Amino acid sequence: xxxxxxxxxxxxxxxxxxxxxxxxxxxxxxxxxxxxxxxxxxxxxxxxxxxxxxxxxxxxxxxxxxxxxxxxxxxxxxxxxxxxxxxxxxxxxxxxxxxxxxxxxxxxxxxxxxxxxxxxxxxxxxxxxxxxxxxxxxxxxxxxxxxxxxxxxxxxxxxxxxxxxxxxxxxxxxxxxxxxxxxxxxxxxxxxxxxxxxxxxxxxxxxxxxxxxxxxxxxxxxxxxxxxxxxxxxxxxxxxxxxxxxxxxxxxxxxxxxxxxxxxxxxxxxxxxx
Ligand SMILES: Cc1ncc(C[n+]2csc(CCOP(=O)(O)OP(=O)(O)O)c2C)c(N)n1
Ligand SMILES: [Mg+2]
Numbered sequence: 001x002x003x004x005x006x007x008x009x010x011x012x013x014x015x016x017x018x019x020x021x022x023x024x025x026x027x028x029x030x031x032x033x034x035x036x037x038x039x040x041x042x043x044x045x046x047x048x049x050x051x052x053x054x055x056x057x058x059x060x061x062x063x064x065x066x067x068x069x070x071x072x073x074x075x076x077x078x079x080x081x082x083x084x085x086x087x088x089x090x091x092x093x094x095x096x097x098x099x100x101x102x103x104x105x106x107x108x109x110x111x112x113x114x115x116x117x118x119x120x121x122x123x124x125x126x127x128x129x130x131x132x133x134x135x136x137x138x139x140x141x142x143x144x145x146x147x148x149x150x151x152x153x154x155x156x157x158x159x160x161x162x163x164x165x166x167x168x169x170x171x172x173x174x175x176x177x178x179x180x181x182x183x184x185x186x187x188x189x190x191x192x193x194x195x196x197x198x199x200x201x202x203x204x205x206x207x208x209x210x211x212x213x214x215x216x217x218x219x220x221x222x223x224x225x226x227x228x229x230x231x232x233x234x235x236x237x238x239x240x241x242x243x244x245x246x247x248x249x250x251x252x253x254x255x256x257x258x259x260x261x262x263x264x265x266x267x268x269x270x271x272x273x274x
Contacts, residue, residue, distance in 0.1 A: 005040065012039055013267075018268065026257070029240040030067060033175040034142060037209075042079045050080040060139045061110055070090055137167065145172055149186075157201065171236055200230060207237050218234045241254045246263075
C-alpha cells in the first residue's frame with residue numbers, strides 16, 4: 001500500500017490509547033510495543049482484503065500474545081475492517097471487541113487467543129494447512145518474550161522445523177518485561193537467537209524493533225528465505241509502552257495498567273508531538 005507508515009503507526013498508537021483510556025484499564029505496554037509490527041504487516045506486507053476478512057488463501061496473522069488485542073483492533077479499524085467508533089467499546093458488555101482476540105466476534109481476527117502459548121501452535125497448524133492446500137499464503141504470528149517460557153511454544157517450534165514450514169514467519173516481542181517483572185529476572189529466556197536456531201529455525205535479530213523500516217527489511221529477508229525449508233523467527237528488540245514516555249517509564253507496571261481518559265489524551269498529545 002502507498003502510505004506514510006510512520007503516520008500509520010501514530011494513528012494506531014493514538015487509537016489504542018484512546019480505547020484503553022475509555023475502558024480505564026488495559027494491557028497498554030504490550031500493545032504499544034507491537035504497533036510498528038502491526039502497521040507494517042497490515043499496511044505493507046499481508047495479502048488481505050478488509051472487505052472479505054475470510055477470503056480463501058489470504059495471509060494470516062495470529063496474535064498469540066492475545067492481550068495485545070486492543071492494538072490489533074486499532075490496526076484493523078485503521079485498515080478499514082470496521083468503523084473506528086467501535087474501538088471505544090473495548091471490553092464493554094456486548095462488544096465485538098473483547099480485551100483478548102476472539103475470531104468469532106471480530107472481523108479480521110484469524111484466531112482466538114489469550115491463553116499464552118496456544119496461538120503459536122495454531123499458527124504452526126495454519127502454516128501446515130496452507131502448505132497442504134498449496135494456497136501460497138504466508139502465516140505470521142507474534143509471541144511475547146514472557147510467553148516464550150511456555151513449554152507449548154517449544155513443542156510447536158520443533159514441529160514447525162520438522163515439517164519444513166518456510167511459509168511461517170514468527171515474531172517475538174522482546175520488550176524485556178512480563179506480567180510481574182523483568183523476563184531476565186523472573187525466568188530468563190536468553191539467548192533466544194541461539195535457542196531458535198538450535199530448534200532449526202532461520203533467525204533474524206532486529207535491534208530496532210520499533211522501527212517500521214527495520215521490521216519491513218526483516219520481513220523481506222524472511223520472505224527470501226522461503227524455499228529454504230526453515231520457518232523464520234524475527235526477534236524484535238522493542239520497548240514496552242513505546243511512544244509514550246510516562247507509560248514507558250512504568251516498566252513492568254505498564255503491563256495491565258489503569259489509564260484514565262485524561263492520561264490517554266496526554267499520551268495522544270505526546271504521540272502527535274503537540
Ligand atoms: C497460559 C497463560 N498464563 C498466564 C496468563 C496471564 N498473562 C497474561 S499476559 C502475561 C505476561 C506475558 O508476558 P509477555 O509474553 O512478555 O507479554 P508482553 O510483555 O508482550 O505484554 C501473563 C502471565 C495467560 N494469559 N495465559
Ligand atoms: Mg514481554
